[in-house]
Amino acid sequence: MTVFNKGKDRFKSLLDKLRAKGPGDRSNSLTENFRTESSDEKNEKGSFTMVERVRQHKWLFGKSAAAFGLMIAVVWSGHHYVQASMVDYYQVIANGEEIGIVADPSKVEQFKQDKRAELSKVSSDVRVVVVEPRIELKHERAFNEQTDDQAVLERLSGFFSSYPVGIELLVDGKPMGVLKDEASAQQMLEQLKANAVAALSKKKESGKVGILSASAKEAPVSTELLKADFVQQVEMKEIRIEVEDLTTPEQLQTKLETGNIAPTKYTVQEGDCVSCIAKKLDIPKQVIYQNNPTVTNDMIKVGQQLDLTVLQPTVAVRTVEKVVENQEIQYDTEYVQDDNMRLGVTETLKTGKNGLKTVTFELTKVGGLLEEEKILNENIVNTPVKAVIKRGTKVVKGEGTGKFAWPVSSPNISSTFGTRWGAFHKGIDITGNKSITAADNGKVIAAGTKSDYGNYIILDHLNGYTTLYGHLSKILTTKGAIVEKGEQIGIMGSTGDSTGVHLHFEVRTNDTPQNPLKYLNR
Incomplete structure (x- = not known):
């Protein structure tokens, strides 16, 4: 400008x-x-x-x-x-199927935990199995992408399911019942074993000794339970159930212990004896003793009511015990012959004294009933002192020496003498060579048959002792015969009230049963 x-x-x-x-x-x-x-x-x-x-x-x-x-x-x-405007999001894939996108992957993880907890709380009495989908989260990024986390989680919910499970108990492959979990089943089975062990202790305490020779020294010194297991095969299997299928541990335990058998009562009649009742009703004698602890030494009376319930448990508990007992060792007697003394007249020159030994047994029982008995070892505690007696030389045929030999060669003891938790065994049961020989010189005072002993022989040794040989298959002597020590008198068998081939052997003084193992040492 x-x-x-x-x-x-x-x-x-x-x-x-x-x-x-x-x-x-x-x-x-x-x-x-x-x-x-x-x-x-x-x-x-x-x-x-x-x-x-x-x-x-x-x-x-x-x-x-x-x-x-x-x-x-x-x-x-x-x-x-x-x-x-770029957005990070995650593609949610359930079991290979894309169901939507979410902005926050932690919500998916939290949803899984919440859904699992929700489905697990169907009932406190049953365990629930939650079926979860296979979930994948694929990270992606896009311009102004819109997400709807809640809608995706709602769709994801349809991929979850659940069902109740329980523990089925099988005995030899047969279903017995269903419990809520394995812990309950295991606890119930352990209780079954504990009850069986407790019953053993109760029977030991209730057993009454009425025979004079069964002294306190022969009561068990110690008892150790070695093992308790089931005879049958017991299995547990997890199965899918309905809640109403469950049973309680108490109900299942009763079923396994008793087989749901109803009680059986019997009233003693004129002429009844324990072995007679057992034979008449085809039940073991031990059941009578076990169910009726007041029965001692076969003593029953007319009108007495007996519990003869024979339980048939679905599961039987086998127990193995180690029992240590003290037993006397009968002293030997040395006889000095005197020709001037009449037979039967004696003079004690030196008093004898019994010894003492501890005997260890292994007892196997099924359902509380003795199935097998083994002698594991014997230890001498006190050595017996030999007696010296002078007696006349005039020999009377059949007079015993006072020292007994085994009536069976290669002997094995299958049942010992004394009270065995409710039942008194008057002798010992021996297996081995089937030839039966006289344990000492004696006279046959009985040779015949009884319901309990079967074929039996009684020898009087003319010195205060008698011996009995029971369950023979054959008798090879006659009443009144004189037999020598070691002479064959019969053949082993399983006659009378017997559960197998064996010899029932008794030693008596003045008709009172003694423990034969006092006189028979290995």
Whole structure:
């Protein structure tokens, strides 16, 4: 604007000079002045053009720069907007099936835990198995992606299911009942074993000794339970159930212990005896003793009511015990013969004294009933002192020596003498060679058959001792015969009240049963 104004002022000054001169002068002057002015104006105009051009270039440059800057700003802000709008999300895949996307994967994990807890709380009395899907989370990223976590979790819920399970108890492969869990089943089985062991102790305490020879020394010194297990194969298996299928441990235990057998009562009649009742009703004698602890030494009376319940447990407990007992060792007697003394007349020169030994047995029982008895070892505690007796030399046939030999060669003892938890055994049971021989010189005072002994023989050794041989398959002597020590008198069998081939052997003094092991040492 300054250059323009200057040009305007100069043009006005030139017009004023032309008006002052004449026409001729005006033309020349005007021309001259115009030239002069034109020359000056040219100079100024040239200067003006350069300035304007510079100004125009500056404006264009600035405009381009502003446009470029705007473009950069638009690009940058657009990139920033895109980046700000990018969303991280997770594709949820259940059992290979895409069910939706979630923004927070921790919600899926928490949902699993909550669903598992929810399905497990069907009942406190039953265990529930929760079936969960195989869940995969695939991470992805996209522009302005929209997620709906709750909707996905609701769809995921349909992939979860549950069902109740219990523990089925099988005995020899046969189902017995269902309990809620393995711990309950195991506890119930352990209680079965504990009851069987407790019953053994009760029978030992209730056993009554009525025989004089069964002294306190022959009571068990110690008893150790070695093992308690089941005769049958007992298994536990987890199965799918309905809640109403469950039974209580108490109900199942009763079923396994008793077989749900009803009690049986019997009233003693005229002429009854323990072995007679057992044979008549086809039950073991030991059941009578076991169920009726008041019965001692086979003594029963008319009108007495007996419990003859024979339980048929589904599961039988086998126990193995180690029992240590003290037993007397009968002293030997040395006889000094005197021809001047009449037979049967004796004179004690030296008093004898019994010794003492500890005998260790292994007893195997099933359901409390003795199944097997083994003698593990014998240890001498006190050695017996031999007696010396003078007696007449006049020998009467059949008089015993006072020292007994084993009536069976290669003997094995299957049952020992004394009270065995409710039942008194008057002798010992021996297996081995089937040939039965006289244990000492004697006279046959009985040879026949009884319901309990079967075929039996009784020898009187004419010195205060008698011996009995029972369950023979054949008798090889007759009543009144005189037999010598070691002479064969019968053959081993299983007649009478017997559970197998063996010899029942008794030693008596004044008709009182003695422990044969006092006289028979290995």
